[in-house]
Amino acid sequence: MKNHYFQMDDRALWSELRSGSLIALEVIYRRYYSLLLNYGMKCTPDDDMVRDCIQELFVKLAKSSNLSDTEYPRSYLLKSLRNMINDKSTSARSQVECFSFNDEIFSDIMDDDSFEKIFGNSDEDLRKKKALVQALSQLTSQQKHILYLRYIKGLSHKEVAEAMDMHVQSSMNLLSRSVSKLREILATHSIMCITFLQWMQIILK
Template sequence: MNFNEMDDMTLWSSLIEGNLRALEILYKRHYALLLNYGLKFCQDIELTKDCIQDVFVKLHKSKELSQAVSPRAYLLRALRNTLYDNLLLSKETTSLDEFAFHISESHDLFEQLFLKNDEDMQLSKQLLKALSSLPSNQKTILYLRFVKELSHKEIAEIMNINVQSSMNLVSRALIKLRSLMKNDSLMIVFLLKAGII
């Protein structure tokens, strides 16, 4: 049985049956995604790495794992919750509202969407400014939907909302982004480059 060729759902089923090789493959397959995602909430790379380890240690010790809708979404949500718990314990944040999603100019979103010419860099700076002024949940959902290309079902699981709420939140975030950019041609370029339209 070649675990490297198994899809996430098959690996998850093997993990439920107690197969630690499946856990190892899930870890290797999703580590970079989890680290990147965790650093959007917490700029402490060591804490983020520790929290990723904690998520997988809990999976290893868990006696009653159930089938996940999406193992990737499950892992992202588990990391988010673990980071929040750790930050709350260290008194770095006091509420979910303070647990902000950060987007920086070096963010991979801009590397994916824009070439490095002057016009595109200007657009990316305007987009960064607009994104920075969005509420945290709207930044998070745009990141999950268009950068990580998660389905609304996966996003709903991560953010602990229903699928319709995920669709509504994406729509509201794009409307807000359009109004913040105040230039429909810039928004159209963004949507085209992001593969949204």
């Protein structure tokens, strides 16, 4: 019986959860705990806070008697966690960090092993890596955020919009501007933007 739940897609699981299924809740928890933990750590360096918020989020889901429907449960969870972390932040600096998504947002794809999968380790390759790091540092918070969700975490356009609490067209426009900005910056270093986007997508596999 339980194995049946592991075969369900997100929408079906969410429907079961809304009907009170704790098995569905457990499957969702197992499916997205790592994603939520990674995402939460991009909002705040407080590991304990992130873990506590994830636990609290799922306790609330378990106790909710009128859980709203959503087409994109993954995005719903990400947005809920981000809001919860922000609510729990006690200092102004912490609240800003929850939305700032600094350069460490890309730390899981900027390590040497990941880089060498795409570029190698010659002097020219190291120049490209330095240029990519510099390019990322020039993007705005929202630009980094949307690139992270779309290309690193692989969310669809609709999921990105839901997670960022935006209209789909607005999120697509933001993504387009972000890629254009990245392309503009990288062009000064003779690096194609598509190289970076391919890099992120390959690391996802």
